[in-house]
Amino acid sequence: MMGFKYTVALMDTASENGMDDVVKTLHYRITMTDVDAPEGTLIPFRFGTVDLESPDSGSFIDFSNISEATAEAWLKSKLNCEYLEVSLTQELEANKVVASNPVPQTTSKMPSW
Numbered sequence: 001m002m003g004f005k006y007t008v009a010l011m012d013t014a015s016e017n018g019m020d021d022v023v024k025t026l027h028y029r030i031t032m033t034d035v036d037a038p039e040g041t042l043i044p045f046r047f048g049t050v051d052l053e054s055p056d057s058g059s060f061i062d063f064s065n066i067s068e069a070t071a072e073a074w075l076k077s078k079l080n081c082e083y084l085e086v087s088l089t090q091e092l093e094a095n096k097v098v099a100s101n102p103v104p105q106t107t108s109k110m111p112s113w
Contacts, residue, residue, distance in 0.1 A: 011066075021063035029046065
């Protein structure tokens with residue numbers, strides 16, 4: 001069954017309010033998994049960044065203790081996941097149509113005159 005993988009690839013940090021390595025920005029990508037599509041179908045994906053609010057000292061997690069699950073939860077809390085997943089699915093369906101009906105490749109040639 002098709003799914004979606006949310007990956008935090010990079011985190012920008014800063015020092016603030018006496019805390020070091022406060023995560024300020026998440027760089028992410030969303031990929032589709034277990035896709036059933038004809039050969040040659042372009043599988044859509046998304047990438048981008050989201051900014052996070054500054055934590056207070058009570059909710060601060062040291063950078064070395066941030067788990068993949070925690071980063072993913074922060075990411076998903078900032079995205080409209082339903083909209084993104086519907087958008088990716090619609091793009092995949094359009095790409096399947098293109099892959100199933102290839103257009104013959106043409107070559108442009110200049111005359112010698």
